Amino acid sequence: MGQEAAFGILSKAKELEKKGKTIIHMEIGEPDFPTPKHIVDAAITALNNGDTHYTPTPGLPELRSAIATSVSKTYDTNIDFNNVLVTVGGKEAVFGSIVTVTENNTEIIFPNPGYPAYESATNFAGGKAISCNLTDEFDFRMTPENVNELINDKTIGIVINSPGNPCGSILTKDDVKGITEIAVDHNLYVISDELYSSIIFDNEKHFSPLNFVDNLDNVILIDGFSKKYAMTGWRLGYAVVPTAVSPPMSKLLNNLTSCPASFVQRGGIAAINGSETEINKMIEIFRERRDVVYAESQKINGIKAIKPKGAFYLFFDVKQLLDKINMNSEQLVIYLLENYGIAMLHGTAMGSAGEGYLRISFANSVENLKIGMNLLATAANDILKL
Numbered sequence: 001m002g003q004e005a006a007f008g009i010l011s012k013a014k015e016l017e018k019k020g021k022t023i024i025h026m027e028i029g030e031p032d033f034p035t036p037k038h039i040v041d042a043a044i045t046a047l048n049n050g051d052t053h054y055t056p057t058p059g060l061p062e063l064r065s066a067i068a069t070s071v072s073k074t075y076d077t078n079i080d081f082n083n084v085l086v087t088v089g090g091k092e093a094v095f096g097s098i099v100t101v102t103e104n105n106t107e108i109i110f111p112n113p114g115y116p117a118y119e120s121a122t123n124f125a126g127g128k129a130i131s132c133n134l135t136d137e138f139d140f141r142m143t144p145e146n147v148n149e150l151i152n153d154k155t156i157g158i159v160i161n162s163p164g165n166p167c168g169s170i171l172t173k174d175d176v177k178g179i180t181e182i183a184v185d186h187n188l189y190v191i192s193d194e195l196y197s198s199i200i201f202d203n204e205k206h207f208s209p210l211n212f213v214d215n216l217d218n219v220i221l222i223d224g225f226s227k228k229y230a231m232t233g234w235r236l237g238y239a240v241v242p243t244a245v246s247p248p249m250s251k252l253l254n255n256l257t258s259c260p261a262s263f264v265q266r267g268g269i270a271a272i273n274g275s276e277t278e279i280n281k282m283i284e285i286f287r288e289r290r291d292v293v294y295a296e297s298q299k300i301n302g303i304k305a306i307k308p309k310g311a312f313y314l315f316f317d318v319k320q321l322l323d324k325i326n327m328n329s330e331q332l333v334i335y336l337l338e339n340y341g342i343a344m345l346h347g348t349a350m351g352s353a354g355e356g357y358l359r360i361s362f363a364n365s366v367e368n369l370k371i372g373m374n375l376l377a378t379a380a381n382d383i384l385k386l
């Protein structure tokens with residue numbers, strides 16, 4: 001298995017800060033906002049009411065029902081709460097679902113660059129992770145044509161992630177529809193990681209495989225509370241799975257974690273049933289930051305960025321800088337951290353196809369992001385002069 005290198009960069013940045021260096025953090029992918037108060041209050045009330053015990057492995061029935069209702073409403077479908085499994089973060093939903101459906105030597109197609117857990121979970125389960133390389137030529141989208149070329153009789157699943165980490169790309173209606181049809185035609189699972197589905201800009205629209213099927217037989221939807229509600233540390237997510245996948249996946253979750261924390265699940269119920277006002281404010285702030293970071297990126301020599309349509313990442317090409325300084329993207333990240341005090345993530349942290357790219361997370365204030373982008377501009381000019 002690999003692991004999420006962003007945590008490694010963060011701890012290296014913290015070490016430098018301990019030594020007195022100022023660092024602008026643009027490496028870690030978590031909203032910097034506090035969790036909305038009504039969610040925190042619900043968890044505190046639960047704790048004070050003694051809600052401190054195990055819950056059923058797939059989650060509190062009230063939370064599973066709230067998720068089923070909300071997903072059904074969003075996609076105009078009818079999800080039964082038995083198909084909802086509540087997990088310890090979206091990551092456990094990713095890991096748990098992939099490990100459950102992967103058999104020895106079966107293949108899962110995953111976006112590369114993409115969230116590292118897809119590849120890790122597939123390999124861990126004895127399967128083979130098949131990379132679908134995303135390129136800037138296609139706005140870092142995973143297209144049905146690309147996927148079709150990778151299908152064979154060992155394929156068991158296709159992972160899609162829209163809006164995507166790290167590229168900030170979103171799949172079009174035709175992309176999601178086409179990939180879902182491929183999954184149905186070949187009787188595969190389309191595993192749709194929708195952690196960023198609420199963070200979309202410029203009136204773009206989010207599509208899920210659930211928009212294009214009338215049953216769950218071939219669809220696994222993964223979502224969670226971390227990004228939408230600024231609840232990364234609560235560790236709460238969920239999977240909506242086919243009826244055949246629910247019992248074996250539940251067994252796996254039982255062995256891993258027994259259940260997510262009881263009072264955290266109460267917070268989750270408040271999040272789903274509560275007002276969206278604060279969420280909309282956060283999305284608006286992300287949009288403003290996206291605009292600033294993208295505008296600044298266009299002024300920097302030696303880098304090329306595509307405007308992110310969703311999530312909170314700018315993924316940009318630094319090949320010209322790498323050629324000049326004779327480094328790979330990971331070495332460049334360390335160089336920029338140590339010499340310019342900017343913490344970012346190398347593209348290869350998100351898969352082999354990320355070489356030549358860096359990722360900036362906008363989980364920082366506009367003021368800090370401007371400082372960070374200015375430092376990046378200085379670094380790029382210095383490197384180009386070498």
Ligand code: PLP
Nearest residue numbers: 089090091115165195224226237
């Ligand atoms: N999926 C994607 C695409 C992510 O970027 C992340 C977190 O960064 C996750 C899943 C996991 O989220 P969580 O923090 O809820 O485990």
